[in-house]
Amino acid sequence: VKVEPHVADLTADNIGELLEDVRVVLDGTDNFETRFLINDYCVERAIPWVYGGAVGSYGISMPVLPARSACFQCVFPEPPSGPQPTCETAGVLNTITSLVASWQVSLALQILCGREPEPMITTFDAWSGDVRQVRMPPRDPQCPACGLRSCRYLHGEHRVPVSLCGRNAVQIHDRRRPLDLDELARRLSPLGEVRSNGFALRFTIPPHEMMIFPDGRAINVAEGIVRARYRESLSAPKPLEPGRVYAFTIDLVGTSNVFRRGHRIRLDLTSSHFPQFDRNPNTGEPFGTSAKVRPANQTVYHSRQYPSHIELPVVEAAP
Template identity: 40%
Template sequence: MTELDRYSRQMLFKPIGKEGQEQLINSRAVIVGMGALGSVISNHLVRAGVGYVRIIDRDIVELSNLQRQILYTEEDAANNLPKVVAAEKRLKGINSTVTVDPIISDLNLENAEDLLTGFDVIIDGTDNFMTRYLINDVAIKHGIPWVYGGAVSSRGMFATFIPGKTPCYRCLFPVIPAGLGETCDTIGVLSPITDIIGSFEAVEALKILVGAKTNPNLDQLDIWYNSSLQMDISEGHNPNCPACVKHEFEFLDRSSHQQIAYTSLCGRNTVQINPRNNKQEIDFAKTAERLKNSGKVQINPYMLRFSPNEEITMVFFKDGRVLIHGLNDLVQAKTYYSKYMGT
């Protein structure tokens, strides 16, 4: 049996064929976010034989993820595994011929260009607007196609953006929405909608990788109320778009007012602290020793979990990033950070 035999049914599909399959094997894709959407997208791309798949996520597996995030198990949650570590194990078991590159990191202006360039397509598996604007800036600056998707409640949408050919994300959404908005944590989400939107995103990525025509629409659907809408965005260019027209990449600009180091994660009662100037990795052993008399400490090779009281849990990652669970007030978060980690 040859390597191509495992893709025999896919190659029977004429728009892909043998030539398209060989293109997929030689392609590189990067997925930002390995929650519900990223789980589905990566599953499809790895099964389809995309040769190199980078997966990026900042979080760990929690029990509440398992209702919709198809790659993870109760064991992953019990062991506090980073999502990309658990995902890599599953994906390699699905297709060992594919290179899966797991990156435990928050995507931000300091690392976005390093992590997203050199790929044939970027796929959005995130749940926040700021990261999408950042992806859009990188995609335009470096001429990389990307696929957008989002899902909440029973609703979802997706679209494909190709620099120089289609409008960009900021053409369609010129202003960051104010307020927290609706999230999975505030109004819930059905697993089938994340499966559907993630699958559509994967299909659009495959089209890009084999050179096929992509969907010209922004598609929206609601699987509970059986409604759908297609909006043709092909003529949606904004002649004054800061990103794709003026090439003003605010979300990559360290002096831009858009940049923040303290972020309240929408609907999650969590604040993320990302010290941009921290060039040293956290020494988990020394940190655990220092904190052990101040609260409960758990440690594994990927993260350190510290609970100074019953309400607050701080999760430290090696790159210096900290998630503070149990609050959404930035001032309180800074107080906790200063108290246990310094300024």
């Protein structure tokens, strides 16, 4: 097995390059807009693909078989509207993602071996143990993808904004023309809260939020955490003394990444990372018992006496 990783945002501009010459596509995305794009591409090129999704303890999967089954847009004509459970609001049970992925691989292996699976929608509940199957509906002659062949997500004049997982956020990319974020901030400021740092602009009208990038996006490469009171021992907590300088070693976990010319590395420091990690009320009380929350201020020292630094080992490319 040869794995060729690509760190990229799947768009109508690059999907042809990234999926060139593939025989089957497995969906591991987290939003309907990208799935509609995959569906358009696979329908137009008669490539089978396997949809999969999970939230909470619930999972779903189905094969999309060209000329034999309904396509993804036949089953889901439009993205779900209204409040929906997401990985942030409902969480995702780790076993359900493994279950859905295993089922997707099983369907893909059948396709690659020349035995197309039955066009069935399979749902799983890893908590209750329920597994159900229903036959996919017939193809819709008025479906924009496989019926009318308009494939608007693939050939649309503008890319459809992507609804991100959680936070009512919409992410917009328009790489065909650079945006003047300062001018855009000036125009949007009378309408809502605007925050811009030259690299991205965040525009908020509760409960909606837009992140607008001039020509790219930020990717989280690695992360780590140290609970300060447990800096020396997990069994013997020691609270911090205000005003005293402490040294912390934060393991970002083993990772590797190719940084090409022009890439930048950003470091974010925060006193909380909820819901990824349990919230820290900063009161010193036992976790799970505090009913109050206090703000915490951190100072990062960077001097000869306190040489804060990041270790970035460089690995030579294999010959």
